[in-house]
Amino acid sequence: MSRIPNGDPVTTGHLRTTISYHHRTKHHFHRYAASPGFMDWATQPFPFRRFEGVELLELGIPDVSTGPSWDSLFGPALPPEEISRESLSRFLYLSLALSAWKQVVSPEGEVVSRWSLRVNPSSGNLHPTEAYLLFSGLSDLAPEGGVFHYAPDGHGLEQRGTGSLDLPDNGFLIGLSSIHWREAWKYGERAFRYCQHDVGHALAALKLAARILGWSVEMVGGVDHSLMSRLLGTHLQEGPEREHADTLLFVSTDGRAAPDIETLEAMAEGLAFQGTPRPLSPSHVPWPAIDEVAEASQTGSLTASLGYDEPAPTIQRERNLLASSLIRNRRSAVSMDGRTSMKAPDFAHLLKRLLPGHCAHLFSLLPQEAETSLVFFVHRVEGLKPGLYALVRNPTHLEAWQAAFNDGLDWENPGSDFADLPFYRLIAADITEAAQRLSCNQGIAGDGVFSLGMISRMTPALQQHGPGYYPRLFWETGMIGQMLYLEAEAAGLRGTGIGCFFDDEVHRVLGLEGDSWQSLYHFTVGGPLEDSRLQTVDPYES
Numbered sequence: 001m002s003r004i005p006n007g008d009p010v011t012t013g014h015l016r017t018t019i020s021y022h023h024r025t026k027h028h029f030h031r032y033a034a035s036p037g038f039m040d041w042a043t044q045p046f047p048f049r050r051f052e053g054v055e056l057l058e059l060g061i062p063d064v065s066t067g068p069s070w071d072s073l074f075g076p077a078l079p080p081e082e083i084s085r086e087s088l089s090r091f092l093y094l095s096l097a098l099s100a101w102k103q104v105v106s107p108e109g110e111v112v113s114r115w116s117l118r119v120n121p122s123s124g125n126l127h128p129t130e131a132y133l134l135f136s137g138l139s140d141l142a143p144e145g146g147v148f149h150y151a152p153d154g155h156g157l158e159q160r161g162t163g164s165l166d167l168p169d170n171g172f173l174i175g176l177s178s179i180h181w182r183e184a185w186k187y188g189e190r191a192f193r194y195c196q197h198d199v200g201h202a203l204a205a206l207k208l209a210a211r212i213l214g215w216s217v218e219m220v221g222g223v224d225h226s227l228m229s230r231l232l233g234t235h236l237q238e239g240p241e242r243e244h245a246d247t248l249l250f251v252s253t254d255g256r257a258a259p260d261i262e263t264l265e266a267m268a269e270g271l272a273f274q275g276t277p278r279p280l281s282p283s284h285v286p287w288p289a290i291d292e293v294a295e296a297s298q299t300g301s302l303t304a305s306l307g308y309d310e311p312a313p314t315i316q317r318e319r320n321l322l323a324s325s326l327i328r329n330r331r332s333a334v335s336m337d338g339r340t341s342m343k344a345p346d347f348a349h350l351l352k353r354l355l356p357g358h359c360a361h362l363f364s365l366l367p368q369e370a371e372t373s374l375v376f377f378v379h380r381v382e383g384l385k386p387g388l389y390a391l392v393r394n395p396t397h398l399e400a401w402q403a404a405f406n407d408g409l410d411w412e413n414p415g416s417d418f419a420d421l422p423f424y425r426l427i428a429a430d431i432t433e434a435a436q437r438l439s440c441n442q443g444i445a446g447d448g449v450f451s452l453g454m455i456s457r458m459t460p461a462l463q464q465h466g467p468g469y470y471p472r473l474f475w476e477t478g479m480i481g482q483m484l485y486l487e488a489e490a491a492g493l494r495g496t497g498i499g500c501f502f503d504d505e506v507h508r509v510l511g512l513e514g515d516s517w518q519s520l521y522h523f524t525v526g527g528p529l530e531d532s533r534l535q536t537v538d539p540y541e542s
């Protein structure tokens with residue numbers, strides 16, 4: 001038995017289970033991670049979790065036609081709005097709500113298929129992430145307070161828990177959980193990774209929505225999985241569709257500290273839950289490797305302090321883009337045009353937004369050192385030679401990467417617009433084909449302006465902090481992905497998260513050996529090709 005710094009016991013078995021899950025869920029050129037290999041439409045999970053026996057408190061569709069600009073979210077905090085039904089509605093409408101329905105209509109005018117999209121993206125659009133709000137009372141919504149499940153399909157709250165919650169009027173808790181089955185239905189064993197990416201995207205979406213309202217958000221440290229589950233009510237769920245509690249956040253209007261563990265324990269003791277989850281699928285395929293890694297990586301109640309200084313925020317540039325509109329219109333590109341380019345100053349600006357120092361209020365939501373730096377496949381940036389580049393998000397990564405990557409790389413800053421950025425050219429070459437091949441032969445990785453691999457410090461970080469750190473590495477990459485999506489929109493382009501890539505082939509191209517550094521997530525940005533056959537419908541049309 002070893003111990004992580006905050007004193008929680010961690011068996012080496014849990015560490016081994018977690019690392020071996022990572023290895024067994026790699027995609028290889030000639031062998032993909034274990035999955036059903038086809039879409040079993042008969043068991044496709046219903047897209048929305050709802051609870052039987054509880055009523056939906058509608059939040060009402062808020063007016064988001066005015067508000068702060070996107071770029072102002074990166075300056076000093078905005079004046080806080082009071083917590084009310086309306087502001088809570090806006091908070092969720094700008095983070096986890098539906099953003100549109102898409103539909104295919106036959107020449108006869110009949111709707112052939114229809115699916116919803118959300119403000120937060122999700123691998124395969126399967127949306128495993130659920131959210132719960134805990135507040136002590138809101139006079140115009142639920143005066144007694146309690147634990148509420150957010151239902152994006154109705155943009156409302158389902159009251160799950162009752163009991164007196166010792167929370168201030170100007171603060172509330174929000175917990176995220178994952179239904180692993182939703183992703184495993186399509187992706188099999190690799191699905192646990194995708195669920196964690198999705199948590200990261202949701203974290204960034206919540207943090208940015210809070211920023212619009214002038215609210216602060218803190219990840220509550222030191223909460224173990226049992227306490228989190230008892231606060232959210234997920235401890236009562238059983239079977240393959242059960243939710244796995246992931247993280248707990250504290251939101252407040254005045255930046256006060258989150259309640260301490262004793263207060264949270266006392267609140268959990270006093271809660272009574274109502275309602276039962278409606279089934280999502282008629283039958284299921286078990287994926288024991290997911291259950292094992294979920295259990296192994298929930299050990300320990302992680303607290304890690306911020307690994308970098310939070311500098312005073314500066315807006316840097318103002319493009320007068322309405323934040324709410326940008327956020328709600330974010331979409332994934334399904335294919336890229338292979339032509340659109342980007343100007344070097346715009347690309348340099350986008351890179352800045354990915355750096356913890358320049359975007360501290362977003363990335364500091366994860367109270368840990370930046371563990372992920374980025375390798376860019378640059379295809380079409382005007383004024384920058386196409387090739388392989390590195391953006392070093394943590395200064396300590398530079399030396400480590402120079403030692404770990406192939407010999408003979410340039411490691412040269414391209415100067416001019418990039419002179420003040422930790423951005424280095426590794427090789428100048430046309431690498432569109434390699435980028436596409438490494439991302440499971442997906443054209444979007446080579447046909448965009450650029451694509452990238454997010455390379456995280458893995459085994460040393462897990463040895464240092466315990467296996468509970470494994471999901472957090474994916475959360476960090478998901479948060480970077482959310483920034484990429486939104487900065488792509490701000491630049492008039494479109495992004496797409498890429499969960500499918502050939503892990504060790506990426507490592508081989510870079511010269512990485514062992515598992516100290518692992519590619520955890522890919523992403524692409526470019527000029528999208530729209531599918532004109534699809535119609536877009538208002539998300540909450542009656």
Ligand SMILES: Cc1cc2nc3c(=O)[nH]c(=O)nc-3n(C[C@H](O)[C@H](O)[C@H](O)COP(=O)(O)O)c2cc1C
Pocket residue numbers: 117118120121122123124125194197198201330331332333334442444496497498499500
């Ligand atoms: C973690 C993650 C992995 C993804 N992987 C891929 C991928 O490999 N290929 C792809 O075309 N799209 C991928 N996507 C995009 C999703 O399919 C897309 O987010 C989803 O269909 C919802 O559409 P929206 O982003 O427009 O809301 C990924 C998205 C996320 C969040």
